[in-house]
Each structure stands twice: as C-alpha cells, then as structure tokens.
Amino acid sequence: MDLRLETVRAGYGAHTVLHALSLRLAPGTVGCLLGPSGCGKTTALRAIAGFEPIGAGRILGDDMVLTDAGHIVPPEKRGIGMVFQDLALMPHLDVASNVAFGLHRQPRAERDARVAELLELVGLAGSAKAYPHQLSGGQQQRVALARALAPKPRLILLDEPFSSLDVELRERLSQDVRAILLHEKTTALLVTHSQFEAFAMADVIGVMRSGHLHQWDTAYNLYHRPADRFVADFVGEGRLLPGTRRADGAVEMELGVLRAHAEIPPPGPVEVLLRPDDVVHDDSSAVQATVTARAFRGAEFLYSLRLDSGREVLSLVPSHHDHAIGCRIGIRLDVEHLIAFAI
Numbered sequence: 125m126d127l128r129l130e131t132v133r134a135g136y137g138a139h140t141v142l143h144a145l146s147l148r149l150a151p152g153t154v155g156c157l158l159g160p161s162g163c164g165k166t167t168a169l170r171a172i173a174g175f176e177p178i179g180a181g182r183i184l185g186d187d188m189v190l191t192d193a194g195h196i197v198p199p200e201k202r203g204i205g206m207v208f209q210d211l212a213l214m215p216h217l218d219v220a221s222n223v224a225f226g227l228h229r230q231p232r233a234e235r236d237a238r239v240a241e242l243l244e245l246v247g248l249a250g251s252a253k254a255y256p257h258q259l260s261g262g263q264q265q266r267v268a269l270a271r272a273l274a275p276k277p278r279l280i281l282l283d284e285p286f287s288s289l290d291v292e293l294r295e296r297l298s299q300d301v302r303a304i305l306l307h308e309k310t311t312a313l314l315v316t317h318s319q320f321e322a323f324a325m326a327d328v329i330g331v332m333r334s335g336h337l338h339q340w341d342t343a344y345n346l347y348h349r350p351a352d353r354f355v356a357d358f359v360g361e362g363r364l365l366p367g368t369r370r371a372d373g374a375v376e377m378e379l380g381v382l383r384a385h386a387e388i389p390p391p392g393p394v395e396v397l398l399r400p401d402d403v404v405h406d407d408s409s410a411v412q413a414t415v416t417a418r419a420f421r422g423a424e425f426l427y428s429l430r431l432d433s434g435r436e437v438l439s440l441v442p443s444h445h446d447h448a449i450g451c452r453i454g455i456r457l458d459v460e461h462l463i464a465f466a467i
C-alpha cells in the first residue's frame with residue numbers, strides 16, 4: 125500500500141495528541157514511528173488502522189481516502205493486518221489454526237498451502253500442531269506475525285511487537301521479521317521506542333515528540349543529518365557543545381576550530397553535536413579531559429569525559445586503552461560532518 129498521512133490531527137476529547145502529522149510510506153517499504161512514551165505513536169497507528177477518528181487532515185491508502193474528518197472506512201475493509209504487543213493468539217487453537225484464522229473464506233487446499241508457506245517462512249514448520257502455551261514468547265510472536273500476514277494484507281501495522289521479549293531475542297527477531305516482510309513484499313509500519321528495533325527493521329523512521337513528527341528519514345540521515353536538536357539528542361549518542369560560527373565559516377569550540385560547510389547556521393553562537401566517534405583519544409594532543417565514567421563494549425570503551433570547562437563529551441576508544449576513572453587523557457576532534465544548530 126502507498127500510505128499517506130496529510131496533516132492529520134487526532135486526539136481524545138479536548139486533548140490533541142497528533143498535530144498535523146504528515147508522512148508517506150512507499151509500497152513495499154518498512155517504516156517506523158520512534159519516540160518517547162506518550163508521544164502519540166499508538167494513536168497514529170490506531171488512526172491508520174481505522175480505530176480512531178481524526179479531527180483534521182486525511183489518511184490515504186493507494187490514493188483512496190481511508191479516513192478524513194467526516195468519514196472512516198471500517199478497519200476490516202482496509203486490507204490492513206495488525207500485530208500488537210499483547211498477541212491475542214487463541215489459546216484453544218493450535219498454531220496452524222491460529223494462522224488460518226483470517227482465511228476462513230478460502231478453499232481448504234489454498235488455505236492449507238498458505239498456512240504451510242507462512243509457517244515455513246517464520247521458521248515454525250515443525251510446530252503446526254503445537255498450542256500457543258507450548259511455545260516461547262519469540263515463537264508466539266512469529267505465529268502472530270504469520271497470522272497477520274496470512275490474508276496478504278496491503279499494509280501491516282506492528283505496535284511494539286517485541287516489547288515483552290528479552291533483548292537478545294528482540295535483536296534476532298527484528299532482523300528475521302524484516303526479512304519476512306521483505307519476502308512478502310508487504311508495506312509495514314512499526315511503532316517502537318527502541319532505536320535498536322527501528323534501525324534493525326525500518327527503511328524510513330519518523331522521530332516523534334509530543335505528537336509532532338520532527339523528521340521522517342533514513343536511519344543514516346537521522347544520525348548524520350538530524351533536522352533539529354531533539355533528533356540529534358534522541359537518536360544515537362552524543363553531546364551538544366557550545367561554539368561560535370565565524371564569518372570565515374569555521375566553528376570555534378573549546379576543543380579547537382572545526383571546518384564547516386554551507387549547511388550550518390550563519391555566524392554567531394551555535395551548538396555543535398559531537399558523537400562518541402568524533403572525539404578521538406590521542407596521547408600527543410594538548411587538549412586533556414578527565415575520565416568520569418566508562419562502559420566496556422567489547423572492542424571499545426565508551427568513555428564519558430569532563431572537559432576543563434566542566435562540560436562533558438563521549439569518546440569511543442579501542443578497549444586496549446584501559447584508563448581508570450579520574451585519569452586525564454589527551455583527545456582531539458575528528459569530525460567528518462559538522463552538525464551545528466543556531467542558539
């Protein structure tokens with residue numbers, strides 16, 4: 125489905141939750157709404173599914189109006205599948221019957237073939253006769269996905285589908301689910317507050333806060349070209365440090381002078397985003413900082429460093445450089461693409 129939201133406003137009574145939400149999800153792509161709890165992700169998904177009316181704007185699927193301020197195509201007529209956090213598998217039906225649930229109008233042979241195909245796809249071909257309570261959480265989630273995909277929906281909506289699973293399983297499952305969605309060529313929209321899931325699954329990610337969509341973009345652009353301070357802060361790790369943009373284009377900071385490019389703000393005070401890989405440990409550097417915290421990440425340490433001004437930066441350092449908290453270490457900047465915001 126080619127899904128379009130055009131300046132959608134929605135909410136509950138007098139409480140507006142979505143403010144002029146606009147986005148487009150191209151057919152066959154996986155999109156994600158990412159944002160802190162309460163920012164309106166689920167409300168957006170429910171409006172797309174047809175469970176919530178909207179106060180203004182339009183929701184279109186393949187150029188057909190699904191919802192506008194005066195009218196709603198009912199959920200069952202939209203060709204949209206859903207996978208929610210609480211799986212709602214039917215406990216008294218075996219796995220195959222759960223997956224077949226939405227296919228009751230199809231001839232038996234076709235239905236059985238589709239169920240077998242999906243169970244194969246989600247890696248549960250051997251569990252067709254098992255009951256939900258005999259499966260692990262991850263397996264149950266796969267059944268829920270197979271069930272939602274069975275009728276070949278034009279769009280599938282996934283609301284925090286992995287939130288009840290442990291981290292390791294989430295990681296594996298989110299990659300598997302992406303592969304399954306691509307295989308089925310289903311357009312999908314996922315809602316999560318986990319960046320990891322968003323990055324692992326989505327082609328395009330929308331960062332939301334308080335019902336506003338701050339940026340609808342690829343993971344690469346959210347990380348390397350954040351549209352504003354909120355996205356810069358919310359996506360990935362990093363710290364904002366004050367600086368001054370000079371007339372010659374360079375930016376002066378306490379850590380040195382950085383070359384700038386045309387996109388950054390005009391001369392004046394700015395805030396510069398420094399990612400942990402922008403701050404390089406270098407014993408020969410004159411600039412020193414104090415290690416205030418460190419997290420072992422296997423190949424690297426993530427150091428929190430206090431500058432002489434009292435401000436903090438993060439630095440990723442190969443883990444054979446093992447510096448204790450309180451140590452002074454030399455650092456220099458190695459910024460490939462300067463990101464700065466006018467203050």
Ligand SMILES: Nc1ncnc2c1ncn2[C@@H]1O[C@H](COP(=O)(O)OP(=O)(O)OP(=O)(O)O)[C@@H](O)[C@H]1O
Nearest residue numbers: 136139141159160161162163164165166167168317
């Ligand atoms: N049925 C409802 N009636 C009234 N207010 C609601 C209802 N559902 C949600 N809200 C409010 O709307 C706002 C957005 O909620 P929503 O569930 O869309 O956010 P979310 O981003 O999905 O959050 P979470 O990640 O915690 O699920 C919240 O302030 C919430 O309290």
